Amino acid sequence: MSQSPNRIVGTVFGAVYLLVGVAGFFVTSGVAFAATEGKALVVFDVNPLHNIVHLLIGALLFFAARASATASRAANTTVGAVYLLVGVLGLFLVGSGANILALNGADNVLHFASAVLLLAVGLGADRQVEARA
Amino acid sequence: MTTAPGADESAVLLWTRTWAALSALGAGLVLIGTGAPDVSRPGGATLVALGALEAGWAVLALRGPLPRPHAALGGLALGAGVVVVGGVTGVAQLVALALQLAGAVLVAGHVRGQRREPAERTGRPAGTWQRLAVLTSGAALVAVVTVPGLAGTDAGAHAVPHGSHGAAWLGGTRHHHG
Numbered sequence: 307m308s309q310s311p312n313r314i315v316g317t318v319f320g321a322v323y324l325l326v327g328v329a330g331f332f333v334t335s336g337v338a339f340a341a342t343e344g345k346a347l348v349v350f351d352v353n354p355l356h357n358i359v360h361l362l363i364g365a366l367l368f369f370a371a372r373a374s375a376t377a378s379r380a381a382n383t384t385v386g387a388v389y390l391l392v393g394v395l396g397l398f399l400v401g402s403g404a405n406i407l408a409l410n411g412a413d414n415v416l417h418f419a420s421a422v423l424l425l426a427v428g429l430g431a432d433r434q435v436e437a438r439a
Numbered sequence: 440m441t442t443a444p445g446a447d448e449s450a451v452l453l454w455t456r457t458w459a460a461l462s463a464l465g466a467g468l469v470l471i472g473t474g475a476p477d478v479s480r481p482g483g484a485t486l487v488a489l490g491a492l493e494a495g496w497a498v499l500a501l502r503g504p505l506p507r508p509h510a511a512l513g514g515l516a517l518g519a520g521v522v523v524v525g526g527v528t529g530v531a532q533l534v535a536l537a538l539q540l541a542g543a544v545l546v547a548g549h550v551r552g553q554r555r556e557p558a559e560r561t562g563r564p565a566g567t568w569q570r571l572a573v574l575t576s577g578a579a580l581v582a583v584v585t586v587p588g589l590a591g592t593d594a595g596a597h598a599v600p601h602g603s604h605g606a607a608w609l610g611g612t613r614h615h616h617g
Contacts, residue, residue: 311570390464394471394494419582422461426574429501430457 311431312378313371319420320368326352327360350416367424375432386425389417448503450565454573455549460500461577462542463515465585467494469535470518472592482525489518493539508550515543534588538581 330352333345339354352360363385370381448456467490474486492514499506519539522532565573 309567311567311574314567314571390468394468415582415586418586419578422464422582423574423578425498426457426461426501426578427571429498430503430574431570433502 310375310378311427312382313375315423315427316367316371316378316382319424320364320366320371323360323364324368325364326350327357327364330354330357330360379428379432381428382424383428386421386423386428389421390425447564449552449563450569450573452549452552453565453570454577455545455552456500456503456505457573458577458581459505459511459542459545459549460497461581462538462545463493463500463511464497465581465588466515466518466535466538466542467491467497468585469531469538469588469592470522472589473531473535476593485521486525489514489521493518493542505546505549508546512543512546512550515539515546519543530591531588534584534591538584538588 330347333347334354337353370377470486470490474483477483478487522536
C-alpha cells in the first residue's frame with residue numbers, strides 16, 4: 307500500500323473526512339439540516355447536511371483505499387471529478403437556490419485543493435496497475 | 440508487463456507537467472466563471488470555450504504524457520492575449536492571466552526538459568512520496584490562487600454565502616445583491 311499514491315491519499319483524506327464528519331455533529335446542534343449559516347468547526351463552517359456529505363465521502367475514500375489500488379484510484383478520480391463538475395455547473399446557476407458551490411470562504415480553498423489533488427492522483431498515479439492488468 | 444505511460448518520468452518532468460496541468464485547470468475554471476454570465480454573447484462564449492478547452496487539456500495532461508505541448512503553448516498564450524485585450528479589470532482577470540502565463544512557462548520548461556532527457560535516459564524516476572509532494576503542493580498553490588479568482592467573477596459574487604467566514608480576501612464576508 308505504501309507504494310500506491312492513490313491508497314495513501316485515499317486513506318489520509320478518507321480518515322480526515324470521517325473525523326471531520328463525526329466532529330461536525332458536536333458543533334452543529336441547533337443548526338437546521340441544510341442551513342446556509344452553519345457553525346464553525348475550527349475555521350470551517352458546517353451544517354448537518356455538510357457533516358453527512360463529509361462522512362459519505364470519507365467512507366468512500368477510506369474503504370476504497372483499504373480494498374485495492376484500483377478501487378482507490380476509481381474512488382479518488384470520481385470524487386475529484388464530481389467536485390469539479392459540480393463547481394463548473396454551479397457557475398451557470400448564478401443567483402439561484404441551486405447554486406450549490408459556495409465560492410466564498412476558506413473552506414472552499416480546502417474543497418478545491420482536495421478535488422484537484424484527488425483528481426490529479428486518480429488520473430496520473432498507479433497507472434502501472436491498469437497497464438499490468 | 441506493459442509499462443504505464445509516465446511511470447519512469449523524472450521528478451522535474453513530473454513537476455512541469457502536473458503544475459502546467461493544474462495551472463491550466465485553474466485558468467480554465469476562472470475563464471468559464473468569467474464568461475458564464477454572458478455566455479449568449481460572443482465575448483462570453485469565447486471565454487467559456489477557451490476555458491473548457493484549457494480544462495479539458497489539463498485533465499489529459501494530468502493523465503500524462505503532456506498532450507500536444509506546442510499547441511497548448513499557443514492556446515495558453517492566446518488565452519492570455521484574450522484576457523489582456525478584454526481588459527484586466529479585476530482579480531478574476533488577473534488570476535486567469537497569471538495562471539495561463541505560468542502554465543505556458545511550465546509547458547515550455549517541460550518541452551525543454553524532454554529535449555534534455557531523451558527517451559533512453561529519462562533520469563531518475565520520481566518516487567511515490569516525490570509524486571505526492573509535487574501534486575499536493577501544486578494543488579494547494581493553485582487552489583489558493585484560483586478560489587479568489589472564482590470569487591472575483593460575477594458567478595462567485597452571486598454564490599450562496601457559506602457560513603460566516605472572515606476571510607475577506609476570499610470574499611467570505613461579502614454579500615452581493617444584484
